[in-house]
Amino acid sequence: MNRHIEELIKLLGEDKVSTDPITIKLYSKNAVYYEGSALAAVFPESTVDVSKLARYAYENDLKIYPQGSASEIVGSSTPREDGIVVNFMRMRKIKEINYVDSYVVAEPGVRLIELNNVLRRDGYMFPIDPASIKSATVGGAINSGSGGMMGAKYGTMKDWVLGLEVVLPDEDGTVLRLGGKTTKNREGYDLIRLIVGSEGTLALVTESTLRITLAPERVVTVAGFFGDLEDLMACVVEIKKSKLDVLIMEFVDDATAKMTVETLGSKVVGEGHLLITSVSTVDEAAERVRDALVHIYDEAGANKIYSALTMEEAEDMGIFDIRRNLYPASIKMASMGLRDDEEKPYIFVEDISVPPTKLVEAVRRLRNISDKYGFPMVLGGHVGDGNLHPVVWIRESERDKMEQFNKFVLDIMEMAIELGGVISSEHGIGTVKKDGLIMSFRSKNSLKALRLMHEIKKIFDPKNILNPDKMLPSV
Amino acid sequence: MSMRHVKNKNQIIRIIRDNIVRRGTPIYLSRWARLGWIEGLNVDGEGEYLFFTGLMYQMTPYIESMVSRLSRLNKSILLDIGSKLNRLIDISRLFSKVDGDRVRHAHQIIRSIYLLLVNSGVDIYYNPGLDVYAGTLLHDFGLEDDLSIYAYKVYRRLEEVGVDKVVTIDPHTTYMLKEVYPKYIDDYSLEVYPYIDLIKATNSNSHVDNKTDSIYVIHDPCYYARALKKSVIYRDILKGYGIKYVEPRFARLETYCCGGPIESLSPEFSANIASRRLEMLRETGADKVIVLCPICLANLRRAAGHQDYILDFSEILASYTGDKS
Amino acid sequence: MDGLEDIKRDILRDVLKCSYCAMCEWVCPTIDVESNNRIYGPRGRINLIITYLREGIYSETLIESIYTCLLCMACTYQCPAGIDIAEDIRRFRMILDGV
Numbered sequence: 001m002n003r004h005i006e007e008l009i010k011l012l013g014e015d016k017v018s019t020d021p022i023t024i025k026l027y028s029k030n031a032v033y034y035e036g037s038a039l040a041a042v043f044p045e046s047t048v049d050v051s052k053l054a055r056y057a058y059e060n061d062l063k064i065y066p067q068g069s070a071s072e073i074v075g076s077s078t079p080r081e082d083g084i085v086v087n088f089m090r091m092r093k094i095k096e097i098n099y100v101d102s103y104v105v106a107e108p109g110v111r112l113i114e115l116n117n118v119l120r121r122d123g124y125m126f127p128i129d130p131a132s133i134k135s136a137t138v139g140g141a142i143n144s145g146s147g148g149m150m151g152a153k154y155g156t157m158k159d160w161v162l163g164l165e166v167v168l169p170d171e172d173g174t175v176l177r178l179g180g181k182t183t184k185n186r187e188g189y190d191l192i193r194l195i196v197g198s199e200g201t202l203a204l205v206t207e208s209t210l211r212i213t214l215a216p217e218r219v220v221t222v223a224g225f226f227g228d229l230e231d232l233m234a235c236v237v238e239i240k241k242s243k244l245d246v247l248i249m250e251f252v253d254d255a256t257a258k259m260t261v262e263t264l265g266s267k268v269v270g271e272g273h274l275l276i277t278s279v280s281t282v283d284e285a286a287e288r289v290r291d292a293l294v295h296i297y298d299e300a301g302a303n304k305i306y307s308a309l310t311m312e313e314a315e316d317m318g319i320f321d322i323r324r325n326l327y328p329a330s331i332k333m334a335s336m337g338l339r340d341d342e343e344k345p346y347i348f349v350e351d352i353s354v355p356p357t358k359l360v361e362a363v364r365r366l367r368n369i370s371d372k373y374g375f376p377m378v379l380g381g382h383v384g385d386g387n388l389h390p391v392v393w394i395r396e397s398e399r400d401k402m403e404q405f406n407k408f409v410l411d412i413m414e415m416a417i418e419l420g421g422v423i424s425s426e427h428g429i430g431t432v433k434k435d436g437l438i439m440s441f442r443s444k445n446s447l448k449a450l451r452l453m454h455e456i457k458k459i460f461d462p463k464n465i466l467n468p469d470k471m472l473p474s475v
Numbered sequence: 476m477s478m479r480h481v482k483n484k485n486q487i488i489r490i491i492r493d494n495i496v497r498r499g500t501p502i503y504l505s506r507w508a509r510l511g512w513i514e515g516l517n518v519d520g521e522g523e524y525l526f527f528t529g530l531m532y533q534m535t536p537y538i539e540s541m542v543s544r545l546s547r548l549n550k551s552i553l554l555d556i557g558s559k560l561n562r563l564i565d566i567s568r569l570f571s572k573v574d575g576d577r578v579r580h581a582h583q584i585i586r587s588i589y590l591l592l593v594n595s596g597v598d599i600y601y602n603p604g605l606d607v608y609a610g611t612l613l614h615d616f617g618l619e620d621d622l623s624i625y626a627y628k629v630y631r632r633l634e635e636v637g638v639d640k641v642v643t644i645d646p647h648t649t650y651m652l653k654e655v656y657p658k659y660i661d662d663y664s665l666e667v668y669p670y671i672d673l674i675k676a677t678n679s680n681s682h683v684d685n686k687t688d689s690i691y692v693i694h695d696p697c698y699y700a701r702a703l704k705k706s707v708i709y710r711d712i713l714k715g716y717g718i719k720y721v722e723p724r725f726a727r728l729e730t731y732c733c734g735g736p737i738e739s740l741s742p743e744f745s746a747n748i749a750s751r752r753l754e755m756l757r758e759t760g761a762d763k764v765i766v767l768c769p770i771c772l773a774n775l776r777r778a779a780g781h782q783d784y785i786l787d788f789s790e791i792l793a794s795y796t797g798d799k800s
Numbered sequence: 801m802d803g804l805e806d807i808k809r810d811i812l813r814d815v816l817k818c819s820y821c822a823m824c825e826w827v828c829p830t831i832d833v834e835s836n837n838r839i840y841g842p843r844g845r846i847n848l849i850i851t852y853l854r855e856g857i858y859s860e861t862l863i864e865s866i867y868t869c870l871l872c873m874a875c876t877y878q879c880p881a882g883i884d885i886a887e888d889i890r891r892f893r894m895i896l897d898g899v
Contacts, residue, residue, distance in 0.1 A: 022861040026838040026847060031821045043835075069822045089836035109836065111826050117724065134878065135822035328880045331817055344816045481867045488897075615871055617893030697872040725827065732829050732872035740867055748829045748870075 004062055005040050008084070011052050016043045016090075027085045030070045030077050031132075033346050034431070038065065038079035043090045047165060047175055047206040053086065054204060055173035063465050064169065066200040068108060068140030071132045073349055074430025076144065076199040076470050083465070088139050091206065094118060103162055103181050105209050108139025115210075125215040127154035130426065131327070139205045145197025147426035149248045152384025153280075154213075156426060158196045163209035166195060166202075169466045181209055194456065199428050200467040202460040216280035219247060221314040222293040223277075224302030225257070225270030232273050233360050235300035236383055239277055242296060244289060248278035249384035250323045253363060256378045260322045260329040263336075267318035270304030274322055275383065278314070286310075326380045326391055333376065334393040347393040350412055354421035356386040365415045366390055373408040387425040410435060417443045434473035450475045480741035486558035487739050488616050493561050496621055500530060500608045502537045503568045509533050510603055512582035516589060522600035524668065525633070526592070527641040529648030530608045532584055535773040536577035542738045542745070542777075580782065581769070587793035588644045588670050594796065595675040599642060605633055609651035615736060623659045626651075630660050640666045642673060644789075646698035646705075646768050654702060669699070671708050671767070671788075676715035678795050691720040691791070692761035694752070694775065695730035696768035706730075709767060709788060716795050720765065724755045731755065735770035749778035765791060808895060811888050812853045817881040818846045824875035824885060830868050839865045842875035842885045849892050866892060 008017050018024065018041045027041040039062075044050045057064050063083025070077045079085035092109035099122065106115060112133045115126050129148035130136050136146060142164070147156035154160075163179035179185055179192045195202055226232035232251070239246060252260070252274040261269055268274075275297075281289045286309050297305050308314035327349070334345030354362045363379065366388070370377040381388035390412060394405050413423040413436040423436035441447050453472055457464070491501045509530060592599050607629055613622040633641070643649040646669070653667040693713075699705040706727040713720050725731035734748025753775060756764050764779075766772045767788045776785045824842040825831050831841030838844035845865050851857045866889060873886040 020859075020861055022848065022851070022857065022859055023837075023839060025851065026844050029820050029847070031819055033819070043837075069825070070820065071822045087836075092836065113826055132821065132823065134826050325880075328882060331819070331881045335817060347819060479864065481864050484863065484867055615890065615893075617890055617895075617897055619891075619894050697870075697874070701873045701877055728877050729827050729874060730872075731827075731832075732870045732874065734829065734870065736870045736872065737868055744830070744833070744868060747833050751829065751833050 002039055004060065004084070007056065007060075008040065008042060008053070011056055012042065012044070012049055016045065016049065017041075018043070024085070027067070027070070027087055028079055030072055030075060032073040032075065032348060032432075033344075034075045034078045036065075036078040036085075037081045038083060038085040039081065040084045042084050042086045044086065044088065045090050047167065050086075050167045050204050050206050051173035051175055053173070054167045054169045055171065057084075057465050058169050058171055058173070058463060061463060061465065063468055064204070065467055066139075066143070066204055068137030068143075069111070069132075069135045070140075071135040072140065072144055072428065072430065074424075074428045074432050076428050076430035076467070077140070078431075086204070088205075089137065091139075095207070097122075097212075098181075099124060099212075101181060102183075102212055103209050104212055105207065106138045107207055108137060108142070108205050110138045112136050112138065112141060119212055120215060123215055124212050126160070126210060126212050128157050128160060131324075138208055138210070142196050142205055142208060143198060143200045144428045145426065147382075147385075147387070149250060149382060151382055151387065151426070152249060153245070153247055158193050160211045161192055161196055161208055162211055164192050164195060164205055165207035167204040167206055169204070169461050169463065175206070176203070179209065183211065197428070199430065199471045201457055201471055202466065204466070216247060217282045218280070218286050218309075219278050219311045219314075220281055220286050220289045220293065220307070220309055221248075221276065221278040221311070221319055222290065222297055222305065222307045223268060223274060223319045224297040224305040225272045225274055226300070226302055227254075227272040228301065229253075229273055229360050229363055231301040232275050235275060235297055235302065236356065236359075238296045238300060239293070242292060244292065245280045246277060246384060247280045248276065249382065250276040250320075250380065251359075251383040252322050252326065252380040256326065256329070256380060257322050259333060259378065260325050263329050263332045264321075264325050266321050266325075268306050268322060272303060275302075276319060276323055278311075323380055326378055326389070330378045330391045330393055333378070334395065344396045345393050346396065347391060348409070349427070350390040350392065350409065351387070351425050351427040352390075352412060352416035352421055352423055353385065353387045353425040354416055354419040356383060358419040358421070359383060359386060359388075362386075362388060362415065362419055362421070365419075366412065369408065369411045369415065372411075373404060375405065375408055385425075386421065410439070413439060429471045431470060434471075437471075438473050438475065447475055480737075480744040482740065484740055486555055488618075489558040490561045491612050491739060492616070492618055492621060493558075494565065495608065495610060495613055496625065497562070498565060500534065501612050502534060502541055503565050504530065504534055504537060508536070508573070508578050508581075511578065512585040512589075513601070514582075516586060518589075519600040520602065523598035524592075524600070524640045524642040524673075525605060525638045526589060526599045526601045527643050527648065527652070528585055528606050529643060529645060529651075530606065531611075531645045531648055532581040532769040532772075533578075534608075535581055535769045536573040538738065539577065539773050539777055540573045542742045576782075584769075584772075584787045584789055585644065587787075587789040591674045591789060591792055591796070592642060592670055595673060597642065597673045602636075605636065605638065607632075609648045611647045611651055612739075614651065614655055622655075626656050626659045630656060630663065630665065633665060639664065640668065642668050642670050644670050646696045646703065647770065650698045650702050669703070669705065671699075671705060671712065674712065674792075676712045678716045678792075689719070689762040690760075691718060691763050691765045691786075692723050692756050692759045693720050693726065693765050694723065694733070694756060694771060695727055696766070696771055697730060697732050699767055700727050700730045712792070713765075716792060718791065718795070721759050721761050723759050733766075733768075733771040733774040735774040738774060745774065746778060749774045753778045804895060807891055808853055811849065811891055811895075814883055814888055815846045815849050815853075817883050818843065818850070819881060820847070821880065823880055824878045827874040827878055829870060829872065829874070840868055842869075842879075842889075845869060845889050846883065846885060849888065852892075863896065866896060 065079035067077035089109040091107035096105040168174040378391040734745040738745040834840040
């Protein structure tokens with residue numbers, strides 16, 4: 001047995017360290033088919049455990065690969081054989097809920113859906129709602145800087161973390177408490193927002209204090225199909241000018257909507273691009289808001305309009321089905337007509353953002369890129385904040401096309417940069433988007449920013465043992 | 476990683492398999508346990524729907540007794556011998572000392588269901604020779620060959636005497652007869668109705684003065700809530716009766732299994748799951764728990780440690796209609 | 801009735817749709833009670849099935865994982881890829897039965 005394993009078992013106890021190869025395998029994958037390996041899978045149960053682990057790793061130059069549910073799709077959570085995978089999902093207590101001061105204190109292994117199920121019972125919510133809300137953990141969402149459907153209104157994870165307890169990979173396994181329980185905090189450099197979105201490269205998050213907010217009293221939803229993308233965007237502009245409190249604004253392009261309906265079925269059907277808008281309001285104003293929205297859709301030329309006065313009604317009607325089914329539809333289509341039944345489809349969800357006014361242009365250019373390379377594409381996204389998720393796939397047997405595929409993805413990122421956008425909005429960089437990161441900073445003539453990032457990494461993690469080679473490209 | 480929960484898998488599966496195939500039930504069941512529910516009832520021998528208990532409620536007291544003994548029995552060598560001996564003699568009889576009250580409780584539940592159907596105007600009849608175990612465990616263990624023979628026998632017996640409609644009383648039997656059997660039997664034409672589909676959604680005997688102000692919490696059974704999509708039906712019946720209920724965490728499509736299905740292979744694990752579920756049901760503050768499945772009844776009751784907290788849907792309705800026997 | 805080889809192929813075809821997204825785990829009672837240990841969750845079970853069927857990796861962990869499944873189908877209704885998770889696990893027991 002590796003000497004580290006014996007020491008770790010002594011340090012933490014046998015039940016917190018697994019060397020079973022099958023178990024390690026299950027902790028070495030992520031949701032985008034990356035598969036690593038590790039010396040052991042370790043399951044800390046407390047900050048003290050994590051601190052001991054960090055100190056040991058520092059002293060012995062052992063690499064640490066932290067992870068939550070590993071549902072990320074950029075490679076930030078997968079380990080390598082030179083280290084241990086540290087899984088935080090045994091730390092899953094919601095330690096405090098304070099409605100008066102509007103915060104919760106949660107351990108990193110709490111799933112976002114679990115947090116929300118507790119808060120919703122009392123009329124509150126934590127508004128970061130990534131598509132992976134059922135699997136994403138608090139710790140994973142912090143490290144990934146997650147966003148979601150309500151991003152246009154509520155921003156992303158960086159806007160909701162008030163305080164963090166972190167462990168540093170140093171000689172003491174130092175435990176730091178950053179921030180606090182208040183919304184206002186001007187105590188020096190903002191280290192919290194440095195750690196949010198750092199993909200586990202700077203520190204190990206062991207506890208977080210998160211802002212919470214009231215759940216909307218009423219959510220009114222309208223969906224409509226537009227033959228012309230310009231009409232859809234005109235509708236978006238009108239909704240934005242109408243001073244409605246937009247919570248969700250989602251888009252699916254015509255080809256995707258059609259394919260989704262054909263492959264998975266839908267109660268909501270129509271011709272063209274789909275726009276779904278949800279507005280937060282109060283019970284008394286629900287019908288007025290619905291009428292106003294329907295009017296805007298109608299004026300903008302929507303050919304088929306659906307509306308729901310409550311979220312439950314919207315769910316019953318299946319208003320969100322087409323948007324939510326982007327991913328399953330991709331899987332289904334990628335699996336269609338496979339030569340070999342046992343062949344696995346690999347699906348990649350892109351994550352660019354452009355300023356919302358550039359969406360029409362972005363969609364047009366995305367389609368051109370897709371045509372140019374001949375890879376099929378499914379397209380949807382968050383119109384409210386300009387975040388697009390083109391979904392593309394390749395089959396196991398098509399590995400020879402991988403180079404072409406990478407070029408295809410680079411073209412997509414390049415297009416986003418040209419339109420004044422970003423190459424990663426809410427999924428992160430991991431190992432797959434490092435080239436994009438360089439491309440983006442180079443376009444702004446700011447490559448030095450990446451060198452600064454490397455320096456910051458060195459200060460936090462002098463021995464480079466924490467999630468090494470993730471996120472930061474060498475420059 | 477070693478086997479922490481699954482113990483004596485091969486021996487236990489062998490015993491259960493042999494029992495079902497040779498003796499018709501996974502565990503020994505006395506004649507009284509099987510048929511005692513009929514006592515004092517005026518049961519018809521002919522009618523439109525065959526009343527099909529599937530013997531699940533009757534078996535629960537035996538399963539409880541066997542599970543508690545199994546959890547203590549760690550000598551797999553004994554089980555090894557036992558599992559071979561079981562071909563000759565039914566070793567589950569050795570575990571057949573059961574709590575008489577539990578058997579009477581099962582009888583009361585079956586009677587309640589029978590009377591609810593009768594009072595809803597459903598034309599039911601009973602034939603003890605046709606009322607058999609549906610083979611759920613053969614299915615769960617993936618014993619496909621045994622199941623296909625078993626299911627065929629059960630079905631042919633019903634077909635031979637011209638049974639075309641049955642009313643079932645638990646989700647597992649319903650699922651087997653309605654969803655699983657058709658996959659194994661060509662030209663399967665049995666119509667299967669769970670009793671909750673047939674009983675009236677209003678209290679037919681509203682003059683009965685029910686003073687109870689109890690608030691219940693619903694524990695959805697997996698197979699009614701998911702595979703058979705029935706979670707609305709029994710809620711509507713409760714509403715129709717004016718019975719107050721609350722929802723726990725993990726309800727309807729997301730209901731949290733009681734742990735029962737793995738009680739034979741992993742009794743302790745099964746009990747831990749039941750305790751966890753019970754915590755969720757208790758945190759609602761409800762006075763009592765409504766279950767609609769004999770496995771949930773047995774497993775949650777075992778975790779609760781006493782009988783009065785976990786009640787079958789049918790007994791609650793019966794207490795409102797005055798059909799309690 | 802299909803032969804074992806057909807069943808294996810059917811199961812494999814279905815489980816290969818798993819992208820490891822973990823949306824199935826939050827409703828699973830066994831992974832919940834086992835402090836989120838993936839061996840006791842649907843994603844873990846599906847992927848152990850894949851490693852067995854593709855790479856022939858058999859172990860006590862596999863048995864522990866597959867036979868602690870409640871077949872309660874909670875996961876099946878969560879899977880965005882539409883994998884018939886509980887049924888695949890149940891049918892996989894047919895294959896293990898002979899091992």
